[in-house]
Amino acid sequence: MTVASESTPKLKIRPRPPLGLGAALIGKEEEELVLQVIRNQEPFRYYGHDPAHPPGMAATLEKEFAGKFGFKYALAVTSGTAALECALAALGVGPGDEVIVPAWSWISCFTAIVRVGALPVLAEIDETFCLAPGEITRLTTPNTKAVLLVHFQGVAADLDKITAEAHSNGIKVLEDCAEAVGATYHGKSVGLYGDIAIFSFQYHKFMTSGEGGMVACNDPTLYERAVRFHDVGQVRPYHAAIKKPSVPAFSGDQFRMTELCAAMALAQLRKVETIKSHCRRLSARIMDQIKGLSGMTPRRIPDPTGDTGFEIYLALPSKDLAVQFSQKLEAMNVNAKKTTFTYCHYAREYCQTGHAHTPAASPFAKFKQWPAPGYRQQDFPKTEAIIHNFLALPLGMKYTDEDADYIAAAVRQVHGELIG
Numbered sequence: 001m002t003v004a005s006e007s008t009p010k011l012k013i014r015p016r017p018p019l020g021l022g023a024a025l026i027g028k029e030e031e032e033l034v035l036q037v038i039r040n041q042e043p044f045r046y047y048g049h050d051p052a053h054p055p056g057m058a059a060t061l062e063k064e065f066a067g068k069f070g071f072k073y074a075l076a077v078t079s080g081t082a083a084l085e086c087a088l089a090a091l092g093v094g095p096g097d098e099v100i101v102p103a104w105s106w107i108s109c110f111t112a113i114v115r116v117g118a119l120p121v122l123a124e125i126d127e128t129f130c131l132a133p134g135e136i137t138r139l140t141t142p143n144t145k146a147v148l149l150v151h152f153q154g155v156a157a158d159l160d161k162i163t164a165e166a167h168s169n170g171i172k173v174l175e176d177c178a179e180a181v182g183a184t185y186h187g188k189s190v191g192l193y194g195d196i197a198i199f200s201f202q203y204h205k206f207m208t209s210g211e212g213g214m215v216a217c218n219d220p221t222l223y224e225r226a227v228r229f230h231d232v233g234q235v236r237p238y239h240a241a242i243k244k245p246s247v248p249a250f251s252g253d254q255f256r257m258t259e260l261c262a263a264m265a266l267a268q269l270r271k272v273e274t275i276k277s278h279c280r281r282l283s284a285r286i287m288d289q290i291k292g293l294s295g296m297t298p299r300r301i302p303d304p305t306g307d308t309g310f311e312i313y314l315a316l317p318s319k320d321l322a323v324q325f326s327q328k329l330e331a332m333n334v335n336a337k338k339t340t341f342t343y344c345h346y347a348r349e350y351c352q353t354g355h356a357h358t359p360a361a362s363p364f365a366k367f368k369q370w371p372a373p374g375y376r377q378q379d380f381p382k383t384e385a386i387i388h389n390f391l392a393l394p395l396g397m398k399y400t401d402e403d404a405d406y407i408a409a410a411v412r413q414v415h416g417e418l419i420g
């Protein structure tokens with residue numbers, strides 16, 4: 001494929017393809033399972049089931065999810081954020097503990113740590129858009145209990161390096177796979193490399209039930225602790241049959257998934273491979289046609305065979321160029337806005353105030369000045385050098401091969417206009 005020059009004829013504008021991953025596939029499979037719950041009048045997962053009915057939706061979802069991705073245990077909860085709190089609680093993270101988290105990640109990666117009373121310690125990302133190797137070693141203190149490792153937008157982080165670093169520093173790994181359902185690393189699902197993992201089924205995610213989440217792990221004690229935390233400290237007979245309770249009861253929260261939500265998530269789980277193969281195919285088709293364009297560096301993907309392919313990231317030489325590139329593509333009906341609602345925590349109000357819901361619960365109260373070093377923009381030169389300069393090209397289930405070819409041609413045309 002030849003690279004466009006300024007003399008390349010202008011493209012005929014195509015209609016804008018609609019975005020949406022699992023959300024764009026909601027259809028009769030979801031309808032059938034949700035209706036089953038309604039017809040049976042059984043929206044609560046633990047009782048109300050007629051013994052003649054098949055197993056409940058949440059139970060089936062957990063079994064299929066665990067089986068599909070290779071976990072011993074999976075626990076359905078109300079959201080990815082709830083899953084984060086359950087996982088942190090399962091790991092025993094609380095006041096006095098520190099958790100390393102990428103400075104650039106979703107809001108609740110930070111707030112969940114604060115909610116369990118621990119201190120979020122912000123780390124730099126690298127060109128993978130995930131935690132930079134070396135950061136765990138730089139930031140670990142005697143109080144560090146865990147690292148919250150985010151697999152950003154469908155791609156596994158540098159897992160070999162990061163898990164080795166975490167283990168050599170004696171800290172636990174919580175894999176945040178909220179944005180990476182279906183992603184693999186060296187042939188295994190993300191989430192299987194750390195101690196415990198979480199997933200999200202929120203509307204924008206790979207598979208969706210509107211809201212919803214999953215905690216998954218292979219460790220029976222972590223499973224029991226997560227079960228207890230998600231159900232006000234209890235272990236009901238359903239879970240006791242999976243893992244005999246041995247952990248003394250403690251106070252938990254209430255993050256139980258409803259059967260309606262589980263029915264939708266179950267139908268969507270069965271579509272994950274379809275979504276993945278569609279996105280991977282289109283992503284490869286676009287990348288083949290735009291590779292080698294000067295001044296545009298694709299995101300580094302540690303294991304390209306496991307990429308879910310739903311969003312292409314290209315680094316440009318400056319923020320100005322990235323903004324102009326995106327605007328020109330948008331004007332040509334190419335979706336090129338950042339769909340990831342990822343932020344630098346230090347630039348956000350919830351971090352800048354240093355508040356928890358009440359002063360005594362704030363892990364930041366110990367700092368003499370606020371924002372303290374480690375919570376200011378100037379402390380993150382690597383992250384700042386990456387996050388303003390990229391172009392994001394999200395893909396969707398309604399995109400066709402023709403859309404992919406048009407996107408590639410549009411990128412080549414705008415490249416010719418802006419970079420040459």
Ligand SMILES: Cc1ncc(COP(=O)(O)O)c(C=O)c1O
Pocket residue numbers: 079080081082084105106108109150176178179200201202211212213
């Ligand atoms: C990396 C990451 N972690 C956690 C979450 C929280 O998931 P939820 O929105 O389901 O609470 C999200 C969702 O946006 C996310 O992107």
